[in-house]
Amino acid sequence: MKRRDLIASVAAAGAAVAAGLYRFTDLIVKHYAPTPYDDVLAALADREQAERFGASVPGTLDAKALAAKLRTVLKPGGLGAAAKADAIAGRLIEVDGWVVPQSVALLSALAAKA
Amino acid sequence: MTGFIDARTLDAATVLEPDLAIIGGGPAGISLALALADTKLNILLLESGGMNFDPQNQKLYAGAQTGKRYIALDAGRLRLLGGSTNHWGGWCRPLDAIDFERRDWMPHSGWPFPRTALDAYYPRAQKLVEAGPWLYDKAGASIASLGAPLQLGEGGVYTSWFQFSKTRDSNLPTYFGHRYENDLKRAAHVKVMLHANVTGIRLTRDAQRVDRLDVATLNAHGGKHFTVKPRITVLACGGMENVRLLLASNDVMASGIGNQNDLVGRFFADNPTPRDVATLVSFAGAPAPYYGDNLALAKGPILRATFAPSDKFRRARQTTASLTTLEQPVDLDDTGKAAVITTAIALGVDASNAKAYSLGCGMELLPDPERRLTLTGEKDALGLPRLKLNMRMAEADFSLYRHTLKELGRQLLASGTGMLKIISQESWAQNMDWGNHHLGTTRMHDDPKQGVVNADARVHGVGNLYIAGSSVFPTYGASNPTLNLIALTLRLADYLKKVMS
Numbered sequence A: 001m002k003r004r005d006l007i008a009s010v011a012a013a014g015a016a017v018a019a020g021l022y023r024f025t026d027l028i029v030k031h032y033a034p035t036p037y038d039d040v041l042a043a044l045a046d047r048e049q050a051e052r053f054g055a056s057v058p059g060t061l062d063a064k065a066l067a068a069k070l071r072t073v074l075k076p077g078g079l080g081a082a083a084k085a086d087a088i089a090g091r092l093i094e095v096d097g098w099v100v101p102q103s104v105a106l107l108s109a110l111a112a113k114a
Numbered sequence B: 001m002t003g004f005i006d007a008r009t010l011d012a013a014t015v016l017e018p019d020l021a022i023i024g025g026g027p028a029g030i031s032l033a034l035a036l037a038d039t040k041l042n043i044l045l046l047e048s049g050g051m052n053f054d055p056q057n058q059k060l061y062a063g064a065q066t067g068k069r070y071i072a073l074d075a076g077r078l079r080l081l082g083g084s085t086n087h088w089g090g091w092c093r094p095l096d097a098i099d100f101e102r103r104d105w106m107p108h109s110g111w112p113f114p115r116t117a118l119d120a121y122y123p124r125a126q127k128l129v130e131a132g133p134w135l136y137d138k139a140g141a142s143i144a145s146l147g148a149p150l151q152l153g154e155g156g157v158y159t160s161w162f163q164f165s166k167t168r169d170s171n172l173p174t175y176f177g178h179r180y181e182n183d184l185k186r187a188a189h190v191k192v193m194l195h196a197n198v199t200g201i202r203l204t205r206d207a208q209r210v211d212r213l214d215v216a217t218l219n220a221h222g223g224k225h226f227t228v229k230p231r232i233t234v235l236a237c238g239g240m241e242n243v244r245l246l247l248a249s250n251d252v253m254a255s256g257i258g259n260q261n262d263l264v265g266r267f268f269a270d271n272p273t274p275r276d277v278a279t280l281v282s283f284a285g286a287p288a289p290y291y292g293d294n295l296a297l298a299k300g301p302i303l304r305a306t307f308a309p310s311d312k313f314r315r316a317r318q319t320t321a322s323l324t325t326l327e328q329p330v331d332l333d334d335t336g337k338a339a340v341i342t343t344a345i346a347l348g349v350d351a352s353n354a355k356a357y358s359l360g361c362g363m364e365l366l367p368d369p370e371r372r373l374t375l376t377g378e379k380d381a382l383g384l385p386r387l388k389l390n391m392r393m394a395e396a397d398f399s400l401y402r403h404t405l406k407e408l409g410r411q412l413l414a415s416g417t418g419m420l421k422i423i424s425q426e427s428w429a430q431n432m433d434w435g436n437h438h439l440g441t442t443r444m445h446d447d448p449k450q451g452v453v454n455a456d457a458r459v460h461g462v463g464n465l466y467i468a469g470s471s472v473f474p475t476y477g478a479s480n481p482t483l484n485l486i487a488l489t490l491r492l493a494d495y496l497k498k499v500m501s
Helices: A003-025 A047-054 A063-074 A078-089 A102-113 B027-035 B055-061 B122-129 B136-142 B181-186 B238-248 B311-317 B334-347 B395-414 B425-430 B481-500
Strands: A092-095 A098-101 B020-023 B043-046 B064-067 B157-164 B190-194 B197-203 B210-216 B225-228 B232-235 B278-282 B302-309 B322-329 B355-363 B372-379 B385-391 B418-422 B465-467
Touching: A047 A102, A047 B334, A063 A078, A063 A102, A078 A098, A078 A102, A078 B334, A078 B395, A092 A102, A092 B395, A098 A102, A098 B334, A098 B395, A098 B418, A102 B334, B020 B027, B027 B043, B027 B122, B027 B181, B027 B190, B027 B481, B122 B481, B136 B157, B157 B395, B181 B190, B197 B238, B232 B238, B232 B481, B238 B372, B238 B385, B278 B395, B302 B311, B302 B395, B311 B395, B322 B395, B334 B418, B355 B395, B395 B418, B395 B425
Parallel strands: B020 B043, B020 B232, B043 B190, B064 B385, B232 B465
Antiparallel strands: A092 A098, B157 B302, B197 B210, B210 B225, B278 B355, B278 B418, B302 B322, B322 B355, B372 B385
16 A cells, blocks of 8 residues: 555544544534524533523524524623523513523523524 | 319200300410400300310311312311311411501402501410410521521512421420310319300390300200300301301391391402422522421421512512422423523523422412302201302412512522422412411401401491401411411400400
8 A cells, every 4th residue: 555545544534533523422512513693502501401491482583583682682791691680680581480581591492493 | 273164064044144255265265265364254165176076076067168179168177175276287477567458459458457466466476376486587597507598689589487386306286275274274264165066146136235145065965055145255266167157146137247248258268378389499409408397496496488578579569478388309300400501501500419399388369259158058966057168269369479489580590599490370279288277257347348347356236246366367468377366366355354344
C-alpha cells in the first residue's frame, strides 16, 4: 500500500470513528440539527428536558412567533433574569398543572416545536 | 363531689327548675358549665348520651341527604358526653381577623364584632383544649432548631401554625367528657344529667320566652318524660341538632323557633379537606419535619406548619381562607421531572436533591343559603322529625382557593425555593373529605332578617334562649372550629354572668 493510500485509509477510518463517537454521545447529549432559532435555544442548558416539558405547553404560537417573542424577553439578562422577573411579576403559565415562569414555558415550547 | 344524674332513674312528670339549662354536653356545653361553675347559678346540663358510645342513641342522628355527596349525618358527630371531641383530631388554630370582616365580594360575610372581641377568651379556650402555650404564628422561633422554614419570600402566602390538643406519645386529644368529668362533678351548682334528650323547646304563648323544655329518655331506656323550666336556656347541640330542635319546636311559632325569617338551617357549611390538591417540589430536598408531621416541642406544644394566605392577600385577591399542609412524598412522572429540571436550571438553582410532596388542604366555603338543613317526615325513636341536608359546593369555592395555590407557586419560584403543580379540580372532588365541622346554621347577625341569633348569641325575638357553638358562625374561615367555638362560648358565659346576676 502506498503511503498516500495508507494516510487516506487512516483518515477515512478516523472520520468513521469520529462519526460513530458523535452518534454514541447522542445517548448522553442529544445533538440537534441547526434551526433558525438556535440563538434563542442556546439559553437552554438541557434542551432535551425542555423539549419534553415543552410538549405540554398550551398555546397556538408557532416556532417563529415564539422565537420572536423570546428574543425580546431574553435580551436584557438572559433566561435566569427573565425567569426570576416573571416569577416576581406573576407572569406565570400552567403547564400540565406546573406553575412556571412564562419565559421558561415559552422557551420549552420552542424547544418542542423547533 | 356528686355524681352525674341518670335521667332514666327520674320519676315521670318530674319538673326541674334550674337557673340555666344547657342542652348538649359537647365542648361548648361543658365549657359553658365550667365557666359558670364559680357562680351561684344552678346549672343543669342535659346530655342525650352517656359516658360511652351507644349505637341506639347514635341512630337518633341519622338523616337524609340530597346534592353533593357528604358524610352520613350520623357519622360525623357523636352523641355522648363530650360530643364530637370524642373523635376529634385535636387541630387548633384561631380564626384570622379577616374571617370576622364583612367583605363586599363575599355575600353574607362578616360577624357582628371583630376578632378582638374574642382575644381575651382565646387563652382560656387554649387551656381547655390543652394545646399548650399560645404560640401559633410565633411558633417559628420556638421550633427553629428543627430546621428553617421554607423560604417563601415576599407574597400573599406565609407559613402559619397549628397547635394540637395533647396528642403526645400515646395520648389522644382532650375528650371533654372524660377529661372534665371530675371538674363537673366537683362543681356544687352544676348538675349533669345523662340520657336526657330534649324533644321540644316550648315557648310562652306570646313566643317571647322559653317556658319549658320537654325531656325524654329513649323507649329502650324506659321512655320517661319530664320537664325542665329554666330561667335561661342555652342550646349547644352542634350545627345540625340545634337546627332540628328549633325547627321541630313549632307549636307556638309554626315555622320553628327563631325561624321567622326562614334562616334556621340555611348556610350550613363544613371545611372541605381534599387530600391531593397540588404537588410541591422543594429544590433543596426534604423541608423541615414540622411541615409533614405534628412535632412535639420538649415540654411544649405540638406544632405543625401550614401554608396560609395572609389577610392582606385575601382582601386584595378577594379569596377565601385555606390552610394547606404538606402530606406524603410523591414520585414525579417524566413531564414533572422535565419541569423541575428545566425550571431549576433556568432559575440557576441546584435541584439535584429535589423532593416532591403532595399537598392537602382545609378550605373555606362561601356562605350559601341553599346549602341547608330541613326537616323530613320521617321520625326518630323519640318522635322528632329527622333532618335532610342539601349539600352544595360552588365553582368559586374551588377557584378562589386556586388563587392561593398559584400564589404559593409564584412565591416558591421567586425565592428559588421550589415549585408547584396544581392538580385538576376534578381530582380534588374525587379525593374530597370533610372536616366534620358543622357551621353556620343558626348564624349570628344583628339584623334578625340576616341572622338567627344576635351578637350576644341570643335567638332573635326570644328573651331567654341562647345558642353556643359553631352553628352561630356567620362566616367560617378555614381554622378548625373547636378552639374558636370555645372562645365564643366563654364570651357568652361572661355575658350570662352579667344578665343573670
